[in-house]
Amino acid sequence: MKTSLFLAILALLFFAWYLSFLATRLDRLHHRVETSWANLDALLQRRAAIAIEIARSEISDPASALLLTFAAHQARDASIKDRSQAESSLSGALGILLDISESVDEVIARELLDELRTLNEKITVAIALHVESVTRTQLIRSQFVIRVFRLAGRAPLPVIHEFEAPIEAESN
Amino acid sequence: MTSLLFKEKKRIGLVCPYGWDTPGGVQAHIADLAEYLISQGHYVSVLAPTLGDSEFPDYLVSAGKPISIPYNGAVARILFGPIAFARVRQWISQGDFDVLHLHEPAIPSISLLACVAAEGPMVGTFHASAKKQKAIFAIGPILEPVIEKLTARIAVSEAARSTLTEHLETDAVVVPNGIYAKRLANGNVNSAWAGDTLGFIGRFEEPRKGLSLIIEALPEIIREFPKIRVLVAGPGDSKTYLENIPSVLRGRFEFLGRISEEEKADFLQSISLYIAPNTGGESFGIILAEALAGGAAVVASDIPAFASLLGGGEYGTLFESENAVSLARTINSLLADNKARDAIRIKGKAHAQNFDWDLVAERIYDVYEMSMVGLGKVTLASDNRSWSRFIGK
Numbered sequence: 001m002k003t004s005l006f007l008a009i010l011a012l013l014f015f016a017w018y019l020s021f022l023a024t025r026l027d028r029l030h031h032r033v034e035t036s037w038a039n040l041d042a043l044l045q046r047r048a049a050i051a052i053e054i055a056r057s058e059i060s061d062p063a064s065a066l067l068l069t070f071a072a073h074q075a076r077d078a079s080i081k082d083r084s085q086a087e088s089s090l091s092g093a094l095g096i097l098l099d100i101s102e103s104v105d106e107v108i109a110r111e112l113l114d115e116l117r118t119l120n121e122k123i124t125v126a127i128a129l130h131v132e133s134v135t136r137t138q139l140i141r142s143q144f145v146i147r148v149f150r151l152a153g154r155a156p157l158p159v160i161h162e163f164e165a166p167i168e169a170e171s172n
Numbered sequence: 173m174t175s176l177l178f179k180e181k182k183r184i185g186l187v188c189p190y191g192w193d194t195p196g197g198v199q200a201h202i203a204d205l206a207e208y209l210i211s212q213g214h215y216v217s218v219l220a221p222t223l224g225d226s227e228f229p230d231y232l233v234s235a236g237k238p239i240s241i242p243y244n245g246a247v248a249r250i251l252f253g254p255i256a257f258a259r260v261r262q263w264i265s266q267g268d269f270d271v272l273h274l275h276e277p278a279i280p281s282i283s284l285l286a287c288v289a290a291e292g293p294m295v296g297t298f299h300a301s302a303k304k305q306k307a308i309f310a311i312g313p314i315l316e317p318v319i320e321k322l323t324a325r326i327a328v329s330e331a332a333r334s335t336l337t338e339h340l341e342t343d344a345v346v347v348p349n350g351i352y353a354k355r356l357a358n359g360n361v362n363s364a365w366a367g368d369t370l371g372f373i374g375r376f377e378e379p380r381k382g383l384s385l386i387i388e389a390l391p392e393i394i395r396e397f398p399k400i401r402v403l404v405a406g407p408g409d410s411k412t413y414l415e416n417i418p419s420v421l422r423g424r425f426e427f428l429g430r431i432s433e434e435e436k437a438d439f440l441q442s443i444s445l446y447i448a449p450n451t452g453g454e455s456f457g458i459i460l461a462e463a464l465a466g467g468a469a470v471v472a473s474d475i476p477a478f479a480s481l482l483g484g485g486e487y488g489t490l491f492e493s494e495n496a497v498s499l500a501r502t503i504n505s506l507l508a509d510n511k512a513r514d515a516i517r518i519k520g521k522a523h524a525q526n527f528d529w530d531l532v533a534e535r536i537y538d539v540y541e542m543s544m545v546g547l548g549k550v551t552l553a554s555d556n557r558s559w560s561r562f563i564g565k
Contacts, residue, residue, distance in 0.1 A: 022319075029320070034546075035545055036542075036548030038545070047438065122541070124345075125324075125345055125542050128322070128344075131343070132325070132342065136320060136342065
């Protein structure tokens with residue numbers, strides 16, 4: 001009788017430890033989703049700023065300047081819902097610029113475009129990290145134990161925003 | 173890239189799973205990366221198992237003596253166990269690192285131990301590519317929560333990336349291995365190695381490197397190019413190896429032993445064709461990138477890693493893996509056509525610049541930067557547990 005009670009307590013303790021282990025895991029992932037999104041957001045904002053700077057420089061002709069400025073402002077002001085569309089059109093506008101950038105030989109313009117290129121590479125990495133942390137979190141949160149014991153608390157289930165794919169394709 | 177110079181100086185900890193004193197791709201990669209980062213002004217410490225007490229660079233910290241176990245078709249010198257774990261924890265707590273970079277954290281090694289012990293910005297690089305194994309399903313649930321702690325994952329090739337997705341259901345950023353393209357670019361033609369010569373670099377005794385395939389293909393090549401010679405560079409016992417080569421072909425082989433970096437540049441510049449007949453087990457093929465950078469025209473087997481490095485045949489010629497007839501045919505047609513050979517040589521050399529450390533290290537550093545955002549320094553995981561805080565540790 002005593003041993004079985006002892007075993008039961010042991011099992012219970014182990015289960016409690018396991019729950020706390022899962023909760024730590026989930027907490028880490030939630031934290032990562034937040035930071036990776038904040039990081040990506042900051043990079044996208046910076047890209048919009050550079051886009052406006054490029055639009056005002058001599059690299060872009062009036063037509064593409066108009067397109068860039070419009071796209072950049074839209075990307076900055078867009079709500080989460082419309083951001084997908086806005087960021088994609090900015091990606092498109094910048095993609096055209098990067099294609100012709102080989103022929104630019106003015107120093108300041110070159111620096112701007114180089115900055116844009118490095119920024120684009122970073123955005124690609126940031127997107128990959130964010131997508132990874134989101135899918136990982138979704139995967140863990142679908143687990144039975146986590147759902148039953150409500151280990152996720154009141155944290156909203158993270159979702160991947162749609163605009164994240166096209167930028168990746170363009171920046172390569 | 174000048175932009176790297178303006179970046180903040182960081183404290184970076186690299187963990188190498190394999191014995192530092194045994195030659196290998198991962199070790200070479202880590203040494204190059206460490207030296208590059210140091211040259212950019214960062215503080216770098218490398219934790220690795222070491223065998224002897226030979227001279228080690230300043231940045232190296234020994235984790236103890238490695239043990240040899242068979243892993244992935246070769247003998248790996250790795251280290252684990254409670255003493256190693258204590259050593260890893262000590263290194264982490266004393267290092268005060270901004271970011272940890274763990275290499276091959278999915279095998280039982282100090283990289284895995286570091287991943288368990290640490291908390292904070294961690295980047296993991298996955299080098300190996302392997303076929304889907306049953307055993308992985310058994311260890312998956314143990315590994316997953318550990319690997320999940322990595323803030324960012326890097327795979328050295330698409331092959332390594334798909335291995336990772338299949339085995340551990342997690343994605344990675346692909347950053348190739350680095351080479352010093354500029355050091356290899358300016359070799360001089362050495363007349364002793366020039367003429368109708370086929371070059372091979374590597375541990376020729378290992379069957380998966382595929383030197384035997386060249387031997388098999390040789391008679392067919394001699395028929396069209398009677399002066400053909402095979403130059404083999406790399407460590408190994410050439411005498412015993414020669415005995416296994418049919419006596420008529422023995423005179424065609426020349427073993428150079430291990431060659432220095434300068435000799436390698438000359439070697440690649442001198443030979444007519446560089447042959448990589450590997451039968452598998454390669455995840456990236458750093459030697460191919462080096463051969464391209466050295467200006468050699470490359471013929472390689474069409475294993476996934478090589479095919480992807482050579483752009484599906486655009487930067488080097490592919491033949492059907494483990495098929496001597498296909499190899500002989502490919503070599504013969506290329507030796508006969510100088511124009512085609514030069515064209516592919518120039519294309520390949522330009523392509524190799526993508527693997528230069530200047531670019532690769534910058535991309536790796538980008539990943540460091542991304543993973544450091546929003547997280548503090550690297551700490552020991554146990555320090556953050558609530559009960560440790562509760563008892564005031």
